[in-house]
Amino acid sequence: MKKYACLLLFAMLLNGCDDGDLTEEKIDFTEITPVGCDTKTYDLLYKIKSQESLLLKLPQYTLAPEIGTPVVGTKEFDIVANGAYQLVYRAYDGVISKSNICDDIRPTFPNVTNEWFATGGRLKIVTTATTTENTENGSSSITGFAHLIIIEKVTYSKPQGSQVENEDLVFGTITTGYTSPSVTFVNAVGECPTTKQLYNYTSTYSMTINDIDPNLIVDAETPVGSPRSSSITATQNKVVYNTYNGAIDVNYFCNGTPTSPTINTTWNATVGGIIEVATTKSGTTFTHTITLKNVQLVNGNLSFKLGNSYLLGTLTK
Structure with a gap:
């Protein structure tokens, strides 16, 4: 009887032995909101729990460009080992804080006890604009951008081997600020003598009306409450708003197309x-x-409204 009992125990031990398959471990930061170390460059984003961190390294200004505006829509990038886009999971032997992630001179404690590097995957950033509406005058402004970050089919390199995640990793949403274009002018409207372009400006932005309907500016009084009017079309009354990478003055207009300062952003009125x-x-x-x-x-996929009635200014002749 002892003989059979030993054989049975031996068979059970064989079945219980490791067959070489790695145990799949799970990391879960679903409820944690991502944060950026530098809220200008957003080159290192992180999520931390008590003794864990999930880090995403991006090239500087991927989310919020240094010049211009973010591109609204979806951008995709490949994650590869030691590439420009890196995802790293770390476990520690003590409680961590932002200083363990972001400081140039980081605390010596706690120590990293486990580290996974993403060696494959697809990074997807979905950017949408946040706007506010003024119900009193029908105007709107852009107040910021929301960047939803998703990582598909992540492959981790771990101390115990590789692990492939079949489910998408929703890293979370980073919100970046934005100053909506200002459309406040204090100057009178000017008119170019040859092209009849109308313009108003400050030192950093301008609004022009190009290819204006010749029946709009006529030296004849209009009845009270009955102004002349003309529609904005693809070929006539084209309203353009520009911002500049430098200061402009009245000499910027009516002299061809200046090369300096350069234009930062251009917004065109819709038909x-x-x-x-x-x-x-x-x-x-x-x-x-x-x-x-x-x-x-409109500028690409971005837009804002001047309102039901917007005063550009007065032209005196």
């Missing part, structure tokens, strides 16, 4: 808005009050 001009006369001087109605300005 369908209305330009209204009300004209009054005092002696021999005509004053043309220029108002834009229901105009929306």
Whole structure:
């Protein structure tokens, strides 16, 4: 009987032996909001729990470009070993904080006890604009951007071997700020003598009306409450808003296309808005009050509204 009992025990031990398969470990940061070490460059993002961290390294300004505006939509990048986009999981032998991740001189404790490096996968960043609406005047402004980060089919290199994650890793959403273009002008409207381009400007931005309908600016009074009006089309009354990488003055206009300072961003009015001009006369001087109605300005996938009625300014001739 002892003989059979020993054989049975031996068989059970054989079945219980490791067959060479690695035990799959799980990391879970689902409920943790990601944070950036540097809220200008966003080159290192992290999520931390008590004794764990998940780090995502990106090239500088991937989320918020140093010049211009983020691209709204989906961007995808490959994650490879020692590449520009890196994902790292770490476990520690004590409680950690931001200083363990971001400081140039990091605390000597706690120590890293386990480290996984992503050697494969696909990084997806879905960027959307956040806007606010002014219900009183119909205007809107862009207040920031939300960047949803998802990593597909991650392969980790671990001390015990490799592990492939079949489920997508939702790293989370990083929100970056943005200052919506200012459309406040204090100057009077100017007119180019040859092209009849209308313009208003500050030192850093301008708004122009190009290929203007010749029937809008006419030296004749309009009845009160009955301004001249003309629609914005693809070929006429083209409203353009520019920001610049330097200071401009009145000499920037009417002299061809200057090469300096360079244009930072360009926003074009969509077809369908209305330009209204009300004209009054005092002696021999005509004053043309220029108002834009229901105009929306677009830059790529970004847009904001000037409102139901926006005063560009007055032109005196």
